[in-house]
Amino acid sequence: MRKGIWLSSALSLGLMMAGVGHASAETLRGALAKAYANNQTLNAARAALRATDENVPQARAGLRPTIGATASGTLSRGRTTRGDGLPNVNSRAGSLSAGIEINQVVFDGFQTPNNIQSAQAAVRAGQANLANTVQNTLLDAATAYMDVIRDRQIAELRRQNLGFLREQVRAANARFDVGEGTRTDVAQAESEQALSTALLNSALAQVAASEAVYLQIVGDVPDNLTPGTRPPEQLMPKSISSALSVSLAEHPAIQAGLFAVDAAAFEVKSIEGRALPQLSVGGSVDNTYTSSAPGTAAGLPGVDINVASGNDVSASVGATLTIPLYQGGLVASQVRQAKEVLGQRRIDVDSYRDQVRAAVASAWALIQAAEANVTGYRAQVAAARLALNGVQEERTVGQRTTLDVLDAQADVLSAQILLAGAQRDVVVRSYELLSAVGRLSATQLALGVQVYDPEIHYQAVHDKWYGMKTPDGR
Structure with a gap:
């Protein structure tokens, strides 16, 4: 088992030290800035939007x-x-x-003007979808950051617990040797030590997994991470009613759905023009x-x-x-089909509103619960430590057994792990609430990173008459 601990420790340590050249500690804001600049999913979404921009000059060519x-x-x-x-x-x-x-x-039966309007609406929908992807990426980065901190804390707590149990095994053997303890006391201590060893291995494996997710999302290895902080207070809604009203007005998923409705409406008009x-x-x-x-x-x-x-x-x-006099019913069917798609897009908007409302309500409730849990678990940790000290003293005078000490130590460890999880949840739930209301962006968080403006590329290509090179020279 000890060999397994060393192997897991080496794996975790390798990931932690892969970026040994970084001298300064990493902050949550710094990790969010790196994710905004480096995340491959986000960069792919930006490239996809640039491709969507080209639909506008293609429509103008009509x-x-x-x-x-x-x-x-x-x-x-x-x-x-x-x-x-x-x-x-x-x-x-x-x-x-x-x-x-x-x-x-x-x-051409107003097809080209309507195609242009539809393509422009699709671009605006793509820009809103990109903003939503930014929100999801930043939330994933904040979650990964806090997961690494929590899992490292839990691994350290389990390492300390293993050290405590080793001392209990030594003390139980010493008491047994002088006739003050029993073989049962030694076996109980050794059993807890073996279990603690296995749990430490699992905790170290979880640290390695969290660090791998962090690397994937942020694009850098997690070095010395400082404790995570909540978003700026001025961005957080003051009440659930204000959170709901802001989310329905600002959430990019809803805005993307509304632009998609516009694009589908112009598509209907464009297809109707085929009969003119x-x-x-x-x-x-x-x-x-x-x-x-x-x-x-x-x-x-x-x-x-x-x-x-x-x-x-x-x-x-x-x-x-x-x-056109008669096209075998083709155009008529295409018009009916486009109208059904338009109806679907309108239903999608209602679905997005429902999802946003549910996300806001859930995030609001979870953050309230997480804040209350932090207070409760802190009190539990303090009480459990006090109880452990008392049980150890009572065992010294023969009023308690080794099993009582082991149980009291388990209570302390359990409370400490719950506290670490609750502290993680307070930060993550805060970012979830900010994402649910549609305010999780690099600009509003003031991340200090160059903000990607999709409008620059759109303005560069939307009315181009010629030229095969992209605006960046490719």
Whole structure:
């Protein structure tokens, strides 16, 4: 068992010391700033939003001209063999053609304007979803930070408990040797020591697991973590009623749902436009050069007969009006489908509101319970320590047994572990409440990190006419 402890300790110590180059202690705000900058899930969400931004210029292309250039060339040769001693006839012909064609949609049943509006609403929904992802990432980081602190505290408490039990085993053996104790006392102490060893191994494994989660979310190893603190008081709602009103007005999940409703509504209008007349105009300019030699006399190579060449330049302009009469029910079905999707989006918004209300109520109740638990567990720890001291003194005079001491020590350890969990819960529940009301962001927390503004990329691409490079040069 001792070997197992050393192995688990080495694993935990390896994770803890992987970043030995970091000299200063880590704070919760610092960990949140690192998660905001380094978290891969969050960075992937930012990239996905940048891709969504490109739907707007793609929609705008529906009413922009298309220009194309064409070029072609042909070359043909022929040979005619004649009898009666007449000479053979060789012929050749060639042509080169080049042109430019321009097409412009004049009216497409309002499809493009509605597609643009739908794409813009989808971008706004994506921005709100990104804000919600930021909230979830910061909450996960705060939870991982406090989990590491709690689990390290529990592991240290169990390590101290193992040291206490080792001393009890030594004392029980000493009393047994001088005839003041029994073999039962020794066995009871040894049993508790063995159990404590196993529980310490489990605690160290939990520390390693929490540190791995921290590394995944924050992007750095947890070094010397300082005690976690609650969010700034000015961000916290003063009552549950104010928390509910703020959450319904500010939570990004609800805002994303409302923008999704707008996008679906414009999609319905766009599909309805497929049943309206379509008008487009086009023009082209072509230049064709031809050259032909219908015959050359055999035996006189290089001497052309009836050589002809020409250059033909032509231009044309036209308009096309398409009036849909019947499309086999396809467009009608697509309109009905889009309306059902719109109804779904509206129901989704109501669902988001219900989820936010439930999250606010749950977080409010849990934080109240956690604060009360801290007070109660502190009192329990103090009382359990006092009782342990008393039981040890009573055992010294023969009024208590070793089992009584072991039970009293177990009560102290249990109270200390519960206190560590409650202290973790106070901080985590505070961040959960802040997330539930929609105020868990890098800006409002003042994390001191460069804030990612999705509007910068959107403004850079939403009206681009050309260029294949991204705004960052890729």
